[in-house]
Amino acid sequence: MSLTLSSAHVHTTFCDGKTPAPDMARAAFEKGFVSLGFSSHAPQDFDPGYCIDPPREEEYKALIRSLQREYEGRMTVYLGIERDLYSCVSPEGYDYYLAAVHYFLQPDGHHAPIDGKPERLRQYVDAYCGGDGMEMARRYFALLRDYVVSWKTPIIAHFDLIRKNNAPLRLFDEESAVYQRLALDALRPMADTGALLEVNTGAIARGYLTTPYPAPFLLKAWKEWGGEVIVNSDCHDMRYLDIHFAESEALLRSLGYDHAVWLGKDTLWERYSL
Ligand SMILES: [Zn+2]
Numbered sequence: 139m140s141l142t143l144s145s146a147h148v149h150t151t152f153c154d155g156k157t158p159a160p161d162m163a164r165a166a167f168e169k170g171f172v173s174l175g176f177s178s179h180a181p182q183d184f185d186p187g188y189c190i191d192p193p194r195e196e197e198y199k200a201l202i203r204s205l206q207r208e209y210e211g212r213m214t215v216y217l218g219i220e221r222d223l224y225s226c227v228s229p230e231g232y233d234y235y236l237a238a239v240h241y242f243l244q245p246d247g248h249h250a251p252i253d254g255k256p257e258r259l260r261q262y263v264d265a266y267c268g269g270d271g272m273e274m275a276r277r278y279f280a281l282l283r284d285y286v287v288s289w290k291t292p293i294i295a296h297f298d299l300i301r302k303n304n305a306p307l308r309l310f311d312e313e314s315a316v317y318q319r320l321a322l323d324a325l326r327p328m329a330d331t332g333a334l335l336e337v338n339t340g341a342i343a344r345g346y347l348t349t350p351y352p353a354p355f356l357l358k359a360w361k362e363w364g365g366e367v368i369v370n371s372d373c374h375d376m377r378y379l380d381i382h383f384a385e386s387e388a389l390l391r392s393l394g395y396d397h398a399v400w401l402g403k404d405t406l407w408e409r410y411s412l
């Protein structure tokens with residue numbers, strides 16, 4: 139049984155999730171969640187299979203708002219989005235958003251997915267990074283850092299997402315000093331923005347990784363800098379709403395965290411003890 143009774147990062151059939159929003163809300167309520175934040179992938183004008191179909195954005199908002207009323211007083215429901223850097227919509231009108239970088243914009247105008255098919259990322263690295271995986275990592279972290287710092291985004295989604303395809307492709311050495319310095323240098327300025335760093339267990343549910351994003355060395359530094367964390371399941375299927383939460387809490391405690399933040403019952407962000 140985990141202590142985290144919330145997730146601010148869930149997907150439904152409005153984007154690439156498997157579970158319809160009302161079923162997801164019911165599953166969260168049955169688990170005793172105090173809150174649930176929906177975060178469909180914000181509309182984008184490319185790769186339409188993964189995001190809210192732009193004409194359905196109002197329908198998405200209306201349905202989540204109706205779930206909010208339905209569960210009022212029992213579980214607090216929030217309307218969020220996971221907003222990719224290259225999304226075509228503003229996060230205005232949402233209760234909160236998660237900032238994510240899922241693509242590289244190629245010089246030819248196409249978008250190369252970072253966490254899609256491994257071959258596609260390999261293609262990007264070969265064509266635009268001279269085959270150098272570390273150069274790809276450098277670009278990824280620079281994009282995410284600039285997004286979070288300039289937009290002052292509420293939540294940093296899956297900070298080291300490049301680990302997903304690094305598992306099969308081995309593009310860079312995650313243990314190397316060069317890589318760890320790159321990641322730490324990108325994370326450091328984010329700590330000053332007050333953004334919440336997400337501990338994301340989604341890749342575990344889908345069998346891509348055995349540990350959450352971000353790697354422990356990053357969580358350790360974040361703690362030293364006084365940063366706050368939020369534990370999220372990035373769930374695409376209601377069976378995995380709180381997958382690996384207990385293990386993530388144990389990891390956080392081992393790194394010195396005594397609390398985390400979740401979507402509150404009464405206020406947007408609330409602390410709870412670990
Ligand atoms: Zn994502």
Ligand SMILES: [Zn+2]
Nearest residue numbers: 147149220372
């Ligand atoms: Zn997500």
